[in-house]
Amino acid sequence: MRMLLVIAVLLASQARGASVALVQPMVADSLRLLQHLSTTRVGDVELVRISDLARIAGATRYWRADVRKVVLKKDAHKLRVAMDNRYAVLDGTAMNLRAPAHGIDGEPGIPLVAVVPVLSALTDDRFAWNAERREVEVPASVALQMRPPSAGAAPAPAPFEGFAATIRPIRLVVLDPGHGGLDAGSIGAKGVREATVTLDIARRTAKLLRARKIEVVLTRDRDRTRSTIERAQIANGAGADLLVSIHANSSWAADAEGFEIYCLGEGRIPETKSSASIDFVSWDVAQSSHVARSCDVARAVQLSLARELGLRNRGVNHAPLPLLRCANLPAIEVDVGFLSHPSDEALLGTAVFREQVARAVAAGIEHYGAADQEAIR
Structure with a gap:
């Protein structure tokens, strides 16, 4: 026994x-x-x-x-x-x-x-x-391993060991695959599901970042439901240096295509992001002290995606998206294409293109981290 x-x-x-x-x-x-x-x-x-x-x-x-x-x-x-x-x-x-x-x-x-x-x-x-x-x-x-000595008092617990003071701007990244579980997100005319696309891209990006010695946390690692608040709590609790939320876009406009990046700012929500679908929260904006760095990361990832994908570059936009507002760390949302556009949906439905997206996102993060490290030396 x-x-x-x-x-x-x-x-x-x-x-x-x-x-x-x-x-x-x-x-x-x-x-x-x-x-x-x-x-x-x-x-x-x-x-x-x-x-x-x-x-x-x-x-x-x-x-x-x-x-x-x-x-x-x-x-x-x-x-x-x-x-x-x-x-x-x-x-x-x-x-x-x-x-x-x-x-x-x-x-x-x-x-x-x-x-x-x-x-x-x-x-x-x-x-x-x-x-x-x-x-x-x-x-x-x-x-x-936990039995006390046979005689005498058990030794007192050792004090906490300190962390090294070396600054590493990008040492841990939280990747947030949008939607999942009961929320499929956008679904293209050919049946490509946003939740499936974002999870696959996040997994591929995580693998590439880990190969670059950058730790990664996923807010979901399978097809499961996560609320905005749960995602924010995971990101804020991880001690991460950056949050990247991955989504695919959709629009009533038939010609809307390409990729775009979002970071928090004062700009209005573009028409391609339906304000009716955004669940605003009453929290104080935790992101306020990270806006500048968030925008810098957004630009680095934007440039990398533009070089790698060959899609229409819709630029960096500002919107008070709930997850970005609740994140107490630099945070961006990457929208990798429009599932409402036939060409974008066809690309997002292929593993080859999703790997290209992952490479571009990982390279953008790494480039920003290297530039940030150089700036503080």
Whole structure:
């Protein structure tokens, strides 16, 4: 029978705290107490300290106080958690923590309900949650790494390790494949779906950027529904340097064709973007401090697309698009062609053209990053 450790979560009477007992099954119905961990309740959410998760998983943790983000690294895995954000990023994929991460006496904490999926992903092992007994079953392979010394007190958790101060303007990019799931986006006369096109281009772009040693997070990695707010939370929580949202266009005008780039600005929404389809949000504009850099990135990607694609260049436009407004980092939207135009739809329906688009977007990002790095030296 597989040996298990059991983390039993014992509720305390205090409103703010609870305890987590780490115990090991010895024989049937017999448990040996290893140690206690503490949890903290913030509102209706019970939190576990990141340092405790790191110790259980055998992970190294890093803290960036300037952006209030913590990173756990375990072998090839990397988990990024931003304070006050319900989305973490695990190995480039968004992970819903079910509730926002919060600070606990100056240290980050994540919701108890996220402990099992986080530990399972970091360790490549199977953890299980027993809701009735409030226990987390821990594989023996992991348990061996977290046993305290046989005598004396367990050592205190090591302080957070600092990040290098080297400036790398484009080290992590969030790619947002537009639409998906219940929202197919625009559909061309020949049946080409915007959601399918954007996901394929995003995946291809991600592969090219990773080959250039640039990390990538996708707001969706399959055909799934994501709201604008969810996409913004993923981007803001990733600690990224740039957000690129990928779309295909559509218009009632039969001759509308080509590509265009959007960044936030004061310009009116062009007629090719139906204002009725834009879900405006009431958030304060998080993008205000990033407008200049967003426009610089937009121009770099525009030039790259113009060189690579040979399509009509519709330029860089300004529009208060919801995702751009909510993004607290440089952000652009790339519209790669009109599905309402027969020629553009035919091109977007081919893998060869989508690869061309991906190469152009990746090259534009890389060119901007290189130029930005040179400017700050």
